[in-house]
Amino acid sequence: MVKEKRGYVCTGCGAFLPKWVGKCPSCGQWNTVVPVSSKPGKHRGPRYVSLGAIPSSGEDERLRLPLEECNRVLGGGLVRGSMVLLGGEPGVGKSTVLLQIAMALASNGEKVLYVCAEENLPQVKLRAQRIGGASPNLYLLQETRVEEILTQVELLSPRVMVLDSIQTVVLEDLPSSPGTVVQLREATARIMEAAKSTNTTAILVGHVTKDGSIAGPKTLEHMVDTVLQMEGEKGQPYRIIRVLKNRFGPAMEMAILEMTEKGLKEVKDPSALFLQERLLDTPGSVVVASLHGSKPLLLEVQALVAPSTGGIPRRVMAGVDPARTSFILAVVEKHIGIQLQNLDLFINVPGGMKIAEPGGDLAILLALVSSFHERPVSCSLAVFGEVGLGGEVRGVKGAIYRAKEAERHGFPKLLLPSSDVERVTMNAGIEPIGASNVREALEIAERL
Numbered sequence: 001m002v003k004e005k006r007g008y009v010c011t012g013c014g015a016f017l018p019k020w021v022g023k024c025p026s027c028g029q030w031n032t033v034v035p036v037s038s039k040p041g042k043h044r045g046p047r048y049v050s051l052g053a054i055p056s057s058g059e060d061e062r063l064r065l066p067l068e069e070c071n072r073v074l075g076g077g078l079v080r081g082s083m084v085l086l087g088g089e090p091g092v093g094k095s096t097v098l099l100q101i102a103m104a105l106a107s108n109g110e111k112v113l114y115v116c117a118e119e120n121l122p123q124v125k126l127r128a129q130r131i132g133g134a135s136p137n138l139y140l141l142q143e144t145r146v147e148e149i150l151t152q153v154e155l156l157s158p159r160v161m162v163l164d165s166i167q168t169v170v171l172e173d174l175p176s177s178p179g180t181v182v183q184l185r186e187a188t189a190r191i192m193e194a195a196k197s198t199n200t201t202a203i204l205v206g207h208v209t210k211d212g213s214i215a216g217p218k219t220l221e222h223m224v225d226t227v228l229q230m231e232g233e234k235g236q237p238y239r240i241i242r243v244l245k246n247r248f249g250p251a252m253e254m255a256i257l258e259m260t261e262k263g264l265k266e267v268k269d270p271s272a273l274f275l276q277e278r279l280l281d282t283p284g285s286v287v288v289a290s291l292h293g294s295k296p297l298l299l300e301v302q303a304l305v306a307p308s309t310g311g312i313p314r315r316v317m318a319g320v321d322p323a324r325t326s327f328i329l330a331v332v333e334k335h336i337g338i339q340l341q342n343l344d345l346f347i348n349v350p351g352g353m354k355i356a357e358p359g360g361d362l363a364i365l366l367a368l369v370s371s372f373h374e375r376p377v378s379c380s381l382a383v384f385g386e387v388g389l390g391g392e393v394r395g396v397k398g399a400i401y402r403a404k405e406a407e408r409h410g411f412p413k414l415l416l417p418s419s420d421v422e423r424v425t426m427n428a429g430i431e432p433i434g435a436s437n438v439r440e441a442l443e444i445a446e447r448l
């Protein structure tokens with residue numbers, strides 16, 4: 001026999017609610033909530049509603065965070081009632097950034113609940129003291145039982161709740177242990193139900209598992225509205241917050257932050273930071289005007305081509321996409337005529353950044369050829385462009401942003417795809433030099 005699950009529905013906007021309320025939390029109308037069965041075919045009346053009749057849910061009402069870069073990557077801040085998953089390797093700084101955000105929101109008068117399911121309260125207090133600042137609006141709860149957490153959320157009605165972490169909480173009515181797929185999915189579903197029905201913004205911390213996914217299977221990433229990933233190189237103070245999914249803003253954006261004793265700080269000029277230790281006029285070094293989401297960033301691409309010392313030649317790459325780099329190596333052999341089979345190749349993007357877009361192709365190619373010929377590419381040149389397998393240099397998105405970033409950092413010349421020259425000439429004050437194929441690009445780079 002199918003067990004009938006009961007619930008309530010708002011006849012005004014169609015929102016499904018786990019319990020009866022006088023005022024619908026979704027559309028704000030009074031006395032529109034009626035009981036309904038979730039079993040198909042058992043509804044009392046029509047549940048469909050015309051799009052125009054649905055009142056605005058206030059989705060655009062956003063909570064601004066203390067770090068402006070975080071607001072930018074989120075599309076303006078945290079959306080009320082949304083659910084965010086923050087993933088990252090152990091020790092990268094997830095608890096630090098969330099406590100920092102919680103403290104700042106609480107200081108702005110928002111009621112915030114920080115649920116510690118991993119650490120005890122004195123440990124969190126210590127971190128809070130290190131970051132500095134305190135607010136009576138920030139409430140801490142040390143608890144791992146989901147049922148109890150939800151009871152406390154109901155009692156406090158916070159505007160924002162942080163749960164650190166989703167892997168360590170447990171639903172007592174399920175037999176499986178914390179961190180298992182069933183527990184993760186059910187705990188997230190219950191928290192989401194409670195958060196959506198009370199319009200609380202919920203931020204969940206998730207550890208990145210061995211296979212690189214946040215909190216294990218992708219299920220969680222499908223359930224939540226926004227997925228953020230925090231990354232950082234060991235021993236480096238820089239952290240990247242990457243938007244992997246966003247139902248309320250652009251995805252693939254990223255913010256560059258710096259971990260300090262007082263928590264995370266914004267890096268005002270990341271391009272300058274990544275270029276500061278560049279050796280000028282050195283073979284194998286090329287500056288690329290790359291794009292990360294909507295953010296242009298100048299990075300150095302370094303290549304080292306050396307005779308192989310026997311055995312299989314080495315292909316060691318960091319910060320570039322291996323598949324794209326294989327295409328580029330094939331183009332170097334076929335269209336430039338340099339044989340690379342017996343050479344060791346090393347490619348690196350110093351600073352721990354990754355170029356995962358086609359706009360970096362031309363710079364990688366020039367760096368390789370520059371190292372092969374032991375001839376430097378002029379340090380006054382910035383480069384971008386996609387390289388096609390036919391040896392053609394193709395236009396890429398964001399040409400104007402890239403050009404402006406290079407101009408802002410004092411680069412007088414920009415080597416770019418011919419098809420992007422006109423747009424750049426009209427919009428930026430840098431001298432654009434167009435190339436339509438890799439041979440042309442090489443000639444230009446060698447002549448400057």
Ligand SMILES: Nc1ncnc2c1ncn2[C@@H]1O[C@H](COP(=O)(O)OP(=O)(O)OP(=O)(O)O)[C@@H](O)[C@H]1O
Pocket residue numbers: 088089090091092093094095096097118130207259260261262
């Ligand atoms: N005094 C300090 N000065 C600068 N940075 C610090 C200081 N104390 C801690 N940190 C930074 O905070 C990081 C740990 O942060 P945090 O505990 O927030 O990480 P986490 O991602 O929550 O880790 P876990 O996965 O273990 O919960 C350290 O790796 C270090 O970079």
Ligand SMILES: [Mg+2]
Pocket residue numbers: 094095096118164
């Ligand atoms: Mg932590």
